Amino acid sequence: MTNLSQEQEEMRQSIQKSAMIWSVVFALAVATIAFWALGGQSILIRLAAAAIGGLVFLVAIFKWRFAANSKSAQCGNCSTAFSICKTDHTETLKSSTAKETRDAQEDFSTKVTTWTEEIYDVKGTYTCASCKDETVKEYTSTRKIDEKAEVEPAPVKSKVPAAKAPAKRKTAAAKGKASSAKGKTAAAKGKITSAKGKSASAKSTKSSASKKP
């Protein structure tokens, strides 16, 4: 890899950079898991295990990603390293379908999600910078567009409060009757007290009559 052109060198650096990002992310995840998994151990053992585990993964994943991406950038025809570039990319709309899902909610309303599913035929052309050998890769890509979510109120649920309202009024009227009945009881009690008053006055007249002689 000594006689790399500027384009090849740029590609090598970009592959190196992406391999570095991959390995750093994985190494940090491994180090964190190792640190927490050894919760019962001393802090030194935990830090050492996290550092060693992280370092091993950093090197292993970097090597793996760099080798894999370098291999895909190497021409299968002339074996030139870092020579494969994407030179063309076309997308053809294959189908467009309207889709819908209906999810029943806890409050009896319905969440209606609608979207358009588009399927594309994708064609990517990769060309070798050295021998101009072309490789075409074809695949399909599915995309979700114009996604909208709406809530349909439940028709049964909306009728329930209307039916409940007069029922509540009836209860209130029944309560009114009950309170008026209580009023009657109070009035009846009043009669009783007044009757007691009469008997008390009758008693007083009796006592006054007994005192006279």
Ligand SMILES: [Zn+2]
């Ligand atoms: Zn080539």
